[in-house]
Amino acid sequence: MTRGKGPGLNIALMVAVLAIPIAARAADxxxxxxxxxxxxxxxxxxxxxxxxxxxxxxxxxxxxxGRDPGKLPNGKAIPSLVGAAAGFPRYSxxxxxxxxxxxxxxxCIHNALKGTPPAPGSADMVALETYITSLSKGAVMGPQxx
Numbered sequence: 001m002t003r004g005k006g007p008g009l010n011i012a013l014m015v016a017v018l019a020i021p022i023a024a025r026a027a028d029x030x031x032x033x034x035x036x037x038x039x040x041x042x043x044x045x046x047x048x049x050x051x052x053x054x055x056x057x058x059x060x061x062x063x064x065x066g067r068d069p070g071k072l073p074n075g076k077a078i079p080s081l082v083g084a085a086a087g088f089p090r091y092s093x094x095x096x097x098x099x100x101x102x103x104x105x106x107x108c109i110h111n112a113l114k115g116t117p118p119a120p121g122s123a124d125m126v127a128l129e130t131y132i133t134s135l136s137k138g139a140v141m142g143p144q145x146x
Contacts, residue, residue, distance in 0.1 A: 043131025054115025061112055066135055085136040101129050
């Protein structure tokens with residue numbers, strides 16, 4: 001603290017420094033929105049058309065881009081993916097661990113489609129996560145505890 005200036009100057013400096021990233025983010029908002037929209041579109045395209053070297057696409061099980069209830073290859077009914085991303089991270093009895101949305105996507109591609117999932121953090125995995133998360137707009141986020 002500077003002598004004789006009081007705490008007001010320090011607080012003003014802190015507010016000014018903290019406001020810089022906020023102002024920079026606001027200036028980049030159109031670019032950020034465009035990048036997110038591109039990722040959603042790429043993810044939707046992968047979801048509908050990419051087999052990942054397996055038998056079918058994500059839409060083989062998750063109908064209408066994941067918006068409608070679907071069926072697993074064994075015939076078991078599954079819910080739509082609308083709001084699904086809001087439940088991650090979550091506990092997976094199959095993995096006996098807490099898993100992320102990325103791990104769930106990879107598991108679906110590996111187990112149901114018998115394909116090779118994109119690497120975690122890759123552009124394709126991020127696009128799939130972004131698309132599936134976009135289906136959860138407005139849903140309560142976070143793990144579902146009971």
